[in-house]
Amino acid sequence: MLALRLVRGARPWTLLRRLSVACAIAVAGFLLLSALGYGLAHPRDSGDASVRLLWCLVPLAAAAQFAAAVARTETPPRQPSALDTAGVGAARLPLLAAGSTAVTGAFGSALALLVFLQLRGGSGRLPFDGAAADVLGGDRPLPAAAVLTLLCLTPAVAAGASALAVRSRARTGSRTTEAARAAAMSGLPWGAALTATGITVVALARRSAPVKGGDAALLPLPGTVDGSPPAVLGGWLLAAVGLVLAGPGLAHLCGRLISLGRPGALRLLSGRVLQQEAVRVGRPLGVLCAVASGALAAAELYGTAPDGGARAFGPLTALGAALVVCCATASALTAATACRAERAPVTATLLRLGAPRGLLRGAAALRGAVLLAVLAPVTWGVGVLAALPLHQAVG
Template sequence: MFYLRLARGYRAPDLGRWLLTALAAGVVAAFLLRSLGRAMSDPDGGTDALARLLWCLPPLAAVGWFAAVAARAVPARRPERITGLRTAGAGSGRIRALIGGEVALACTLGSVLTLLLFLVLRNDIAGPSLAPDLGMGVPLPAAAPVTLLALVPLTAGIAAACAVPLDETLPGRRTGPRTGFGALRIALPIGLAVIGLALELIALRPGAAADGRPIHLPAGLGTTSTAALGGWAASALGLALLTGPLLSWTGRLLAAGRPTPLRLLAGRGLTAQARRLGPPLAVLTLALALVLTTIRYWIGTPGSADALPAVEACLVLGCAGAAVAARLAEVRTDRRDVTDALLRLGTPPRLLFGAIVLRTLAVGTTLLVTGGATAALAAAGLR
C-alpha cells in the first residue's frame, strides 16, 4: 500500500524510470526463461546450458547497475519525499530499504509479465521455431522459473539499496563533492593500460598467430590469442578507469591560463563533476566500442552474426544510456542553486548555455579518444 501511495506522487521522470526498470527486467527475464526452455528441450546439453546461463549475466549486471545509478539520484531529485519519510520516523537504513523495495517491485512486475507471456506461448500458440526456446512438450517445474526470475528483483533491489550513500540519504547531511583523484586512482589505470598495450603488441608481432591455442570467442567473433584477449581486457579496464581523471584534466585545461568567463564556467563545472560523470560515461563508451567492433566484424565476415548477442547489446546500451541520463539529471539538480545564483548576479543565460555546449564538446572529445582506442585494440586482436 505504501508503494501505491508513493506512485500517486510520481512525476514523468519517476514514472519513466520505473517503467524503464520494469522493461529491462522483463527482457532479462526473457533471457533466463529462454535458457530454461532450452535446457528442458535438451536435457543432455552439457556445457551449453551453462553457457546460456552465462550469457544472461551481462544484461542482469546492466539492469542492476542502472537500478543503482537511478536509485542514487532519488534523494537529490526528490528531497521532499526523503523529508516526508524522515518526518514519519524513517531512518537512513529504512529509506535505503524503501528505495530498494521500489526498484525490486518494478523488476517483479516486468518479470511476472514476461513469465505470463512465456506460459501463454507454451500453450500450443508458438510455432515450431520457438518450441525449443520454450521447452514445449516438456512439463515445466514450478520452482524453476520462480527461482530464476527471483534473481532479477533481488539483484536490482540490493544494488539500489546499497547505492544510496548514508550521508546523502537525509536532507542536510550532504557533504561537498570531492573533485580530485588520488595517486593510486591515477597510477592503477595507467599501469593497466600500459600493460595491456604491451600484451597486445606481443600478440600482434609477426609469427604470433602460430603460438599457443587460439581462443574461440562467442557471438561469432572468430578467434584470438590469450595475449591479445588479456591485453585488450587490461587496456579496456585501464581506459575505463582513466575516464574520470581525463575528464578532470580536460576541465582544468579549459580553465588554464587567463580563461574567458565561458571557458572558466565550462572548465570548473567539468572538473567538479568528473568523479560522478566518469563511471557511467566509461561504461557507456566501453559498451559502445564493443558493439561497434562486433558490427564491423560481422560486416566483414558474412554469416557470422548472431541474434542473441545483438539483443543483449541493445539492452546493455539502453541501460548504460539510461544510467548516464539519470546521473546527468542528478548533476543538474545539484547545480541548480549555483545556476540560480549566477542568474541573480546577472549572468546572461546565453553564457550558461555556451558553457554547457563547450563542456559537452570537451566530454565528447575525451570519450572519442578512450572509446576509439578501446575499439581499435579490440579490432586488432580479432582474427
C-alpha cells in the first residue's frame, strides 16, 4: 500500500506531525469509548450517556480538522511532485491523503483501545490496571460491534475530511489576487451576522428560561438536555461558526491595514502576503478564535460559580477540552508552516534580490502582531458577550 510505504519512508518532521494526528485521533476515540463505558456502567441512564456521546462530537471535529490541516501540508498543489510524475495526479491525490490519514487513524484507534482496556481492568499486572473500572463499566462485557464502530468512526471522519481538504485545494490551485480577495471577504458579513445571532440567541434563551436556583443555571457539561442548554448551546455554536467564517475576512482586513497608505518594503511584503493567504491562514485562525472565545466563556461562567468548577470539569471533560484547544492551535500553526513552505520559491527570489533575512522575519513578525492585535479583542469580546447573559443569571 502506497500510503503505508510513504509513511515508512517519511522524514522525522513529517512523522512527528503524523504522530500528533494519531494522538489526537486516539484521544477522540478514547472519549467515544468512555461514553460507551459510561453507558455500560449506567444502563438505566441512557439519556445521559447519549448526551455524553454527543459531546464527543466536538473533540471528534477538532481531531478531523487537524488531520485535514496536516493532510493539506503533505500534498504540494502547485509544483508537479514526484508523485504526479509517477501517476498519482490531482484526481488520485485525495484518495492517497485519505489512505494515509486512515492508516494514522487506525494506529491512533488501536492506541485508544489499549488504554481503554487497560483502565477498564482485566489485563493483568500492568500499572493503572482497572484504575477507572467503575466509571468505564468494567464489570460488564464489552459489545465488540459497538467498540469497533466507535473506533472506526474517528479515522473514517478524519480520512474523509483529509480527502475533501486535498480535493478542494487541488481545484483552487493558484488563484488570482481578485479571487483571493473575494473568497476572503465573502465570509465576513455572514460570519458577523452569525456571531451576532448566536450571542442574541444565548441572551434570549437565558431570559426566557426559568432559573431554577444556582445549580440549574449552570450548563451541565455533559449534562441533562432539559431547560435552556440546547438553545444556549445552539447560540454558542452559531457564534463559533460565525467566527470561523469571519476568520479569512478578518485576516484580509489585517493585511490591508498593514499595507495602508504608502508602504515601504517591510509593510508592503507583510501586508500583501497576508491578503493573498487570508483564506488559508484565516480559516484555522477563526477556529482558534472560536475555541478561545468558547474557553473564555466557559471560564467566565464556571470559574466564578460557587462549587461549579469542580462539578463541571471532570477528567474526561478536561481531556476533551485540552484536545480541542491543542488541535485548534496545532491546525493554525500547521497552516502557517504550510504557507511558509509553499512560499519558499518567492522567499528565495526575495533573498536573491538582496532582501535581508531580517526584513523577511520582520514582515512575518508584523503579520503576527497585527493579527494578534485584531483577533484577540474580537475573541475576548465574543467570549465575554456569550457568557454575559448566563453570568448575570447565575449572579
